[in-house]
Amino acid sequence: MTRYVLGRLGQALLVVWAAYTITFAVLYVLPGDPVSLMAGTNLGFLTTAQLDELRHEYGFDRPLVVQYLIRLGAAVVGDWGHSIVSSRPVVDVVGEALVSTVQLTAVGLAVAIVGGTTVALATVWTKRRWPAQLLALLPPLGVAVPAFWFGLLLIQWFAFGIPLFPAFGAQGPASLVLPAVSLAIPTGATIAQLLTRSLDATLAEPYIQTIRARGAGTGRVLLRHALRNAALPTVTMTGLIVGGLLSGAVVVETVFSRPGLGRVVAQAVEQQDVAVVQGVVVLASIVFVLAGLAVDLLYPVLDPRIRAAGRRPVRSALGGAA
Amino acid sequence: MTVALAKAPVEAPSGTGPRRRRGPRIGLALAAVWLLVVALAVFVPHLLAPGDPLAGVPALKLQPPSAHHWWGTDEVGRDLYTRVVHGAGLTMSTAVLAVAMGVLLGSALGLLAGLAGGIVDVVVMRVVDVLFAVPGILLSLALITVLGAGTAAVAFAVSVGSIAGIARVLRSEVLKVRTSPYVEAAQVSGNRPLRLTLRHVLPNAVTPLLALAALELAAAILSVSALGFLGYGAQPPAPEWGAMVASGRDSLRTAWWLTTVPGLAIVATVLAANRVSLLGGRRLR
Numbered sequence: 001m002t003r004y005v006l007g008r009l010g011q012a013l014l015v016v017w018a019a020y021t022i023t024f025a026v027l028y029v030l031p032g033d034p035v036s037l038m039a040g041t042n043l044g045f046l047t048t049a050q051l052d053e054l055r056h057e058y059g060f061d062r063p064l065v066v067q068y069l070i071r072l073g074a075a076v077v078g079d080w081g082h083s084i085v086s087s088r089p090v091v092d093v094v095g096e097a098l099v100s101t102v103q104l105t106a107v108g109l110a111v112a113i114v115g116g117t118t119v120a121l122a123t124v125w126t127k128r129r130w131p132a133q134l135l136a137l138l139p140p141l142g143v144a145v146p147a148f149w150f151g152l153l154l155i156q157w158f159a160f161g162i163p164l165f166p167a168f169g170a171q172g173p174a175s176l177v178l179p180a181v182s183l184a185i186p187t188g189a190t191i192a193q194l195l196t197r198s199l200d201a202t203l204a205e206p207y208i209q210t211i212r213a214r215g216a217g218t219g220r221v222l223l224r225h226a227l228r229n230a231a232l233p234t235v236t237m238t239g240l241i242v243g244g245l246l247s248g249a250v251v252v253e254t255v256f257s258r259p260g261l262g263r264v265v266a267q268a269v270e271q272q273d274v275a276v277v278q279g280v281v282v283l284a285s286i287v288f289v290l291a292g293l294a295v296d297l298l299y300p301v302l303d304p305r306i307r308a309a310g311r312r313p314v315r316s317a318l319g320g321a322a
Numbered sequence: 323m324t325v326a327l328a329k330a331p332v333e334a335p336s337g338t339g340p341r342r343r344r345g346p347r348i349g350l351a352l353a354a355v356w357l358l359v360v361a362l363a364v365f366v367p368h369l370l371a372p373g374d375p376l377a378g379v380p381a382l383k384l385q386p387p388s389a390h391h392w393w394g395t396d397e398v399g400r401d402l403y404t405r406v407v408h409g410a411g412l413t414m415s416t417a418v419l420a421v422a423m424g425v426l427l428g429s430a431l432g433l434l435a436g437l438a439g440g441i442v443d444v445v446v447m448r449v450v451d452v453l454f455a456v457p458g459i460l461l462s463l464a465l466i467t468v469l470g471a472g473t474a475a476v477a478f479a480v481s482v483g484s485i486a487g488i489a490r491v492l493r494s495e496v497l498k499v500r501t502s503p504y505v506e507a508a509q510v511s512g513n514r515p516l517r518l519t520l521r522h523v524l525p526n527a528v529t530p531l532l533a534l535a536a537l538e539l540a541a542a543i544l545s546v547s548a549l550g551f552l553g554y555g556a557q558p559p560a561p562e563w564g565a566m567v568a569s570g571r572d573s574l575r576t577a578w579w580l581t582t583v584p585g586l587a588i589v590a591t592v593l594a595a596n597r598v599s600l601l602g603g604r605r606l607r
Binding site: 014015016018019022023026027140141143144145146147148149150152153155156160239240243244246247248250251254255265266268269272274277278280281284285288289 | 448449451452454455456457458459460461463464465466467468540544547548551552554564567568570571574575578581582585588589592593596597
């Protein structure tokens with residue numbers, strides 16, 4: 001077990017390192033250095049000598065390999081460089097924005113899980129009646145809806161039409177409702193799709209038949225016996241789901257003019273503030289990896305079969321993601 | 323011959339679910355018709371909407387939908403229907419370009435990993451893992467930081483997001499058929515590796531690849547329009563679905579149609595592409 005945990009930990013570190021390296025390659029190597037990138041826009045007023053000084057200050061005049069190693073070394077001990085625009089440490093810029101984004105994604109995740117599970121259960125429950133067909137339409141529809149558009153519709157309906165919630169900003173818990181719902185729609189729909197499929201598969205298993213034969217009703221079979229097993233494949237997708245939520249949050253925050261990572265990254269992209277962009281991307285990969293790691297390590301707790309076997313969960317056997 | 327033989331077992335057991343088999347496939351028919359309409363809008367927009375998408379009549383600004391302007395007019399009096407029809411070209415060409423690049427790069431990586439095996443396989447697939455680990459939009463934004471805004475930049479930025487999925491599917495297809503008797507027979511008969519790949523291995527991967535490409539197209543439309551919404555795609559006067567939703571945001575309170583209609587076009591197209599992708603079987607990724 002210890003071996004497995006260490007192996008997984010190493011793998012996770014490798015992914016984060018690779019994400020750092022790839023973003024470094026994209027952001028620092030491709031088009032010259034960030035200072036000359038910015039010289040065209042924000043720093044147009046500076047002289048060549050001043051630009052050179054700036055380059056020296058940020059270390060852009062050194063060979064790329066040296067820059068890479070120095071930056072990587074610093075990043076490991078928590079120094080992610082400085083924003084080129086505000087010259088504040090990236091860790092501070094990202095850290096401040098993170099609080100609001102974490103609130104949004106957490107509530108979004110909760111809404112997505114509850115909503116997705118409810119739809120999946122209802123779909124399986126009402127099989128062969130007309131509501132089942134209607135319910136079965138919801139997940140594909142939810143997956144196809146752009147979060148930014150749905151957010152605007154929600155503003156139209158529940159902020160302007162019936163003034164229940166604030167349309168913009170981040171004042172108090174009420175302002176979290178509409179963004180969280182629009183963020184949860186695609187994710188919830190994905191969860192519903194995965195869960196419906198694995199509920200269908202689980203219900204076809206012999207042990208369910210046994211339980212039915214012993215007189216358990218549909219509700220009891222679904223909630224007490226089928227859901228727990230059927231949820232496992234969905235749980236393994238947590239990493240992708242959280243990653244999707246982070247992506248969605250960037251867009252949804254813009255729609256609702258909320259502070260957070262979305263605003264930070266949008267601003268950084270516009271001002272070509274590469275250090276901040278890299279910080280956000282690497283942070284997202286860390287979150288993805290941590291979510292995956294947590295699920296893998298918790299898996300034996302959730303699935304007694306693996307506890308008994310004492311081996312790693314087999315991911316490939318768990319079907320598709322979409 | 324080989325293709326037809328190999329296709330049958332792929333489609334037969336998967337396809338649509340056993341319960342939903344019965345009844346006419348209304349959904350699929352609707353999807354096909356809608357995609358046809360979108361194709362018309364892309365290739366011959368003037369056939370569907372003869373007007374000019376950029377010319378507005380200021381006196382007729384923000385008109386609600388009527389018999390004259392089916393979907394109303396925008397803040398400078400341009401006909402929304404005309405703009406949505408002409409916008410299909412921009413949104414769809416960007417998305418198709420993105421998927422094409424993704425398929426090209428992803429297949430190359432997948433083939434390389436599957437055929438070379440060993441250390442090459444490990445390295446390539448680890449790189450693919452990383453592409454999975456960074457959420458799509460953020461990766462696209464990182465590329466746009468460097469490339470700047472614009473349609474081509476958006477297409478490339480979005481294509482990177484689809485590489486990982488395609489590489490994985492192609493690699494697994496290659497591994498599946500590489501050791502099959504007929505490929506071994508072809509190998510023993512003296513086919514060179516390149517010919518073996520193109521003639522005997524690749525055709526088997528076409529069905530799952532097409533299905534995945536349709537799925538990726540749906541995802542690409544969403545990404546392209548999201549980036550367009552954020553303002554990184556085609557620039558303002560040009561009609562792009564995502565950008566149109568964004569500009570409708572300013573008159574959200576007064577003119578609901580400006581955001582609702584382009585968004586509906588996105589939803590319908592994504593739904594249709596997703597539905598079509600189901601034809602190739604559900605066992606993807």
